[in-house]
Amino acid sequence: MLLLSRNAFATSLVACVCILGVVLIQFPQLQKLINSKKSASLETLEKEIKSEKLSLNFLQKMPSFGYDNFIGDLIYLNFLQYFGDDEVRDKTGYSLSPEYFEVIIERDPRFLAVYRSLSISTSLYAAMPERAIALSEKGLKSLSPWIPEKSYYVWRYKGIDELLFLGNAQAAQKSFATAANWASNFSDAESQLIANTSQRTAEFLSRNPNSKYAQISTWAMVLNYQVDQRTRKRAIRAIEALGGKVITTPEGTNKIVFPPKD
Known part of the structure; x- marks a missing residue:
């Protein structure tokens, strides 16, 4: 029993680390976009947005191994970074807002704080x-x-x-x-x-x-x-x-x- 318990814990830990790694790997484009926002052309920014959308689509479909809430939290933090970058949003708009919430609500529909952000960012800013x-x-x-x-x-x-x-x-x-x-x-x-x-x-x-x-x-x-x-x-x-x-x-x-x- 002790061996099984240790194995289960190890499996859970590995899954958690893998998820964290995948999530962090999938968001480098957003950080790059933030760091280079002052000099990036609109064409470059639009490419970054397309890449980010693909990352979100991947995160929506990837297995969670029981860590849905954890994934939802990480994605919400990335959304706040995305939404708060006024300089880039003035150039590209807020079209990714619903894409973030599609993933978050799929993973953690009881994450109550996201619904207000969903309403404001998607209805008021993205006009959707x-x-x-x-x-x-x-x-x-x-x-x-x-x-x-x-x-x-x-x-x-x-x-x-x-x-x-x-x-x-x-x-x-x-x-x-x-x-x-x-x-x-x-x-x-x-x-x-x-x-x-x-x-x-x-x-x-x-x-x-x-x-x-x-x-x-x-x-x-x-x-x-x-x-x-x-x-x-x-x-x-x-x-x-x-x-x-x-x-x-x-x-x-x-x-x-x-x-x-x-």
Whole structure:
């Protein structure tokens, strides 16, 4: 038994090391792209992006040996590096965003933190809301109201994408209603706040699918996600275009002033 246990441990360790090695080997192009971003031509950058996409496709299909979460974590770290490189992204765009999340959600659909990044990077930056929604729906098949905790947020992110980027008020209404239902299972202040605000948004949309109040409230959700300055400016512009105003209080919080009529 002891020998079998040692063999099993050794096999597991070797598999882990192999996976780590493969993952690290598959991402040299991204690091090269980051290091040479100031001088690289657009043609070179586009070649690097194609190479990175092939690497992600490989990682999606490779065996995990039970280390799916580990692989998901590593890929998410590489995504953050990719997304945060504004200088290169201004040249090439954000088309790889959904490719990262395709792999991560396939490996670890309960990795809750990735869904907000998925919504912002894929819908707002890459202009692929349909892809973001499809990936969220794929991940939701592995979620429940209780596992993981606060998984109701995924329904909210999905509702935001459906309302703001597809204009599908009916689908958004169902997503916000589900978020409210899932959040209502918990008694803590955060969950109750999410339950109440999601329910109000769902009710707005059920009464008036074109509700400006609902759209402003949804952009306010984006604004309150502690997003980067570019996303913040986009949300404020959208709120103002709908007739609302954003006022920053002395405490640093955002106060939304709604228009007189919906």
